Amino acid sequence: MSFFTITHKEKHSRARTGIIKTDHGAIETPCFMPVGTQGTVKALDVNDLHTLDAQIILGNTYHLHLRPGEDLVAEFGGLHSFMGWDGPILTDSGGFQVFSLGHKKNAGEDTPKNNQSKLVRIDEDGVTFKSYIDGSTHRFTPESAIDIQHKLGADIIMAFDECTPDDVDMEYAKQAMERTHRWAKRCIAEQRKQMTQSKPALFGIMQGAKYKNLRIESAKVISAMDFDGIAIGGESIGYNMDATKEILSWVIPIIPEEKPHYTMGVGFSPLDLFDVVEQGIDMFDCVAPTRIARNGSLYVSPAIAKQEHQNFGTKDRKQKYRINILNARYAKDASPIDSSCACFTCLTHSRAYIHHLFRAEELLAYRLTTIHNVHFFLQLMRDMQDAICQDRFLAFKKEWQ
Amino acid sequence: MSFFTITHKEKHSRARTGIIKTDHGAIETPCFMPVGTQGTVKALDVNDLHTLDAQIILGNTYHLHLRPGEDLVAEFGGLHSFMGWDGPILTDSGGFQVFSLGHKKNAGEDTPKNNQSKLVRIDEDGVTFKSYIDGSTHRFTPESAIDIQHKLGADIIMAFDECTPDDVDMEYAKQAMERTHRWAKRCIAEQRKQMTQSKPALFGIMQGAKYKNLRIESAKVISAMDFDGIAIGGESIGYNMDATKEILSWVIPIIPEEKPHYTMGVGFSPLDLFDVVEQGIDMFDCVAPTRIARNGSLYVSPAIAKQEHQNFGTKDRKQKYRINILNARYAKDASPIDSSCACFTCLTHSRAYIHHLFRAEELLAYRLTTIHNVHFFLQLMRDMQDAICQDRFLAFKKEWQ
Numbered sequence: 001m002s003f004f005t006i007t008h009k010e011k012h013s014r015a016r017t018g019i020i021k022t023d024h025g026a027i028e029t030p031c032f033m034p035v036g037t038q039g040t041v042k043a044l045d046v047n048d049l050h051t052l053d054a055q056i057i058l059g060n061t062y063h064l065h066l067r068p069g070e071d072l073v074a075e076f077g078g079l080h081s082f083m084g085w086d087g088p089i090l091t092d093s094g095g096f097q098v099f100s101l102g103h104k105k106n107a108g109e110d111t112p113k114n115n116q117s118k119l120v121r122i123d124e125d126g127v128t129f130k131s132y133i134d135g136s137t138h139r140f141t142p143e144s145a146i147d148i149q150h151k152l153g154a155d156i157i158m159a160f161d162e163c164t165p166d167d168v169d170m171e172y173a174k175q176a177m178e179r180t181h182r183w184a185k186r187c188i189a190e191q192r193k194q195m196t197q198s199k200p201a202l203f204g205i206m207q208g209a210k211y212k213n214l215r216i217e218s219a220k221v222i223s224a225m226d227f228d229g230i231a232i233g234g235e236s237i238g239y240n241m242d243a244t245k246e247i248l249s250w251v252i253p254i255i256p257e258e259k260p261h262y263t264m265g266v267g268f269s270p271l272d273l274f275d276v277v278e279q280g281i282d283m284f285d286c287v288a289p290t291r292i293a294r295n296g297s298l299y300v301s302p303a304i305a306k307q308e309h310q311n312f313g314t315k316d317r318k319q320k321y322r323i324n325i326l327n328a329r330y331a332k333d334a335s336p337i338d339s340s341c342a343c344f345t346c347l348t349h350s351r352a353y354i355h356h357l358f359r360a361e362e363l364l365a366y367r368l369t370t371i372h373n374v375h376f377f378l379q380l381m382r383d384m385q386d387a388i389c390q391d392r393f394l395a396f397k398k399e400w401q
Numbered sequence: 402m403s404f405f406t407i408t409h410k411e412k413h414s415r416a417r418t419g420i421i422k423t424d425h426g427a428i429e430t431p432c433f434m435p436v437g438t439q440g441t442v443k444a445l446d447v448n449d450l451h452t453l454d455a456q457i458i459l460g461n462t463y464h465l466h467l468r469p470g471e472d473l474v475a476e477f478g479g480l481h482s483f484m485g486w487d488g489p490i491l492t493d494s495g496g497f498q499v500f501s502l503g504h505k506k507n508a509g510e511d512t513p514k515n516n517q518s519k520l521v522r523i524d525e526d527g528v529t530f531k532s533y534i535d536g537s538t539h540r541f542t543p544e545s546a547i548d549i550q551h552k553l554g555a556d557i558i559m560a561f562d563e564c565t566p567d568d569v570d571m572e573y574a575k576q577a578m579e580r581t582h583r584w585a586k587r588c589i590a591e592q593r594k595q596m597t598q599s600k601p602a603l604f605g606i607m608q609g610a611k612y613k614n615l616r617i618e619s620a621k622v623i624s625a626m627d628f629d630g631i632a633i634g635g636e637s638i639g640y641n642m643d644a645t646k647e648i649l650s651w652v653i654p655i656i657p658e659e660k661p662h663y664t665m666g667v668g669f670s671p672l673d674l675f676d677v678v679e680q681g682i683d684m685f686d687c688v689a690p691t692r693i694a695r696n697g698s699l700y701v702s703p704a705i706a707k708q709e710h711q712n713f714g715t716k717d718r719k720q721k722y723r724i725n726i727l728n729a730r731y732a733k734d735a736s737p738i739d740s741s742c743a744c745f746t747c748l749t750h751s752r753a754y755i756h757h758l759f760r761a762e763e764l765l766a767y768r769l770t771t772i773h774n775v776h777f778f779l780q781l782m783r784d785m786q787d788a789i790c791q792d793r794f795l796a797f798k799k800e801w802q
Contacts, residue, residue, distance in 0.1 A: 038757075038758075038761040038763055039754070039757060039758075039761075039763075040758060040763050040765045042763065042764055042765070043764040043765065044765070045745075045749075045765055045768065045769065046749065047745070063761075067757070067760060067761055068732070068753070068757045068760070072732070072733060072753070075733065076735065076751070076753065076754075082751075082753075082754055083754060084749045084750055084754070331469070331473070332473060332476065334477065344446075344448070348446075348447065348485045349485055350477070350483075352469070352473070352477065352483075353440070353477075353483055353484060353485070356439075356440060356468070356469045357439075357440075357441060359468060359469070360439040360440075360464075360468055362439055362440075362441050362443065363443055363444040363764060363767055363768070364441045364443070364444065364445070364446055366764055367446065367764070367768065368446065
């Protein structure tokens, strides 16, 4: 059984469909992975995830290490059985959270010179950091990051990398990238040592900040290693889509075509999904759909967005396919969030009811809106897969411009 | 079709089973009604309520009047269609909330002399009060309370009464009771005027605070009126079970047997349910099961309670059939909340996982625990109905002592 099979290559772009096979089920790509940071996709239960046909969810090694701890999860037979989810799980390596914690404390500086801070200390062997929960000291190394992920028992695990902001200076970006490459080798060595019965797939992560020469070098080095999939990392991936697209244009021609391609942190807007899928990306995750749902910000399709646009003025790219249900104009609106949407929320409830739930600060609001936003992204992925198979991806993308 | 049919009278107590028929379905009694204050049973959706087999839910006129307002709900075709719930609904009259709002502001006094306060002004015609949301002034009269409930479109509505604390002096308790009786007549008159297509059932509420003579008088007066059901009101009903039982022993022999009997606010402990059912009560509601769930306080059956009792010391009556899942001893506990419980939560998740969700402040915690507590009460009602039908209610009660 091969881990990843490309099922169709679109004629007019780099977009492709595929299937990733894991012990907990198959994943059709391109796929959006809902984020379940602390052992739950916020506001949803495992039945909801099955109903939404989420084929894979993401868990965060950083958060799960701090609470409840990988040893407790391992005692329960791993994250699947601890949280009651029998579908595939991908865990990140913890690097992104550890380093972005450091960046936050650099916030006063215009250009962070490096990833060192009061909360984060990096050396060649690994990184020492303080818990955001209780200030206790913890340490991740490439070996421990792999070990923790094996204890969590995910189906796909990630190499431990040093994630840099894209605006660090080139010297530091080069140092961090080279360290990431050395750590990548150690992750592969540790993965080989681990005696887990059903070995997870291990993905490598390339870095290089905003520097073309570094990005190309990192793409070559990580691609040459024995990884099951290749991720494009960096703090601006997903957050700055212009930078993301430029970086992808440099590295995609280098990455082996037959391995899954993963952009970490992409999915603020439906438009972002189109942009990376067009470049041949197979997997992505983002907290946006669930996080903005809890603020009442809900995705809508082009037809609905157009109505809103005509009635209530222009929107920027990020806001274009969203409505905010807290707006007073929805207080008496009997239509669903999106009349073309088939999620439980849209089939059952009006905008007015959801508006009321937010005003009354009712917990149900967060669940109903999360269901909608996650369904919206997963349905969009299914529609993209269809469009790719029919070689009309670019035409489909055009409907969303 | 008769509104209420007694299906069995238990041989050894006043307990009975029955069926209440409404346009939105039948309700098997004795029944516990989950409280959906603001158009949602907190943390649950309407599918959850169906899965739990909740045969009726309660809505609060006071809260729904303030937000989103009965006119908006009426525009949506009533509360059923506004909230997407197609089962029976009972609305209270708003009196309890209006007057308890007044009591809170009397908190400095040992014995509230009356129901007047800065926030609540009572006159013969009705009551003027300030919104807890924005301080705006509102007014309820017997006529407006009935009118609002018709607009909300409930299946069972309540007369507008003056709810008194049980420790007001006898003079004020008598005044308030007599006003409640005059208001009851006006509610019946208004109900006759209302041209609603499917008229809701209208229940009367007796008052009289802690005074036997007043309670007996009120039971006689309200029982003699043309109500479809009879409720026993007062601020200590349910909150003080000794007082509740004493009051019931005075009034139950007076109330017509063939009408449903309703104690408003009963259900802090499973023991409370046994106490009122034994006295021939058919309906009750309480925010406790849903509210304490959100604090991690979860009901358990006698066998589990006994283990906890042996291992961790005695519990008072209120705590006896509860565990608090936040307790550190559950952090590694792989068993479900209650191994004899068949709710989704107990079938799917461990105590350790729910403990983790609370520690991590995950929204899912509140939904899973609410499902458990509501299921626990509704299952207990089904078990009580079986026990009554088999004339073994007292033996069943004994298992819970």
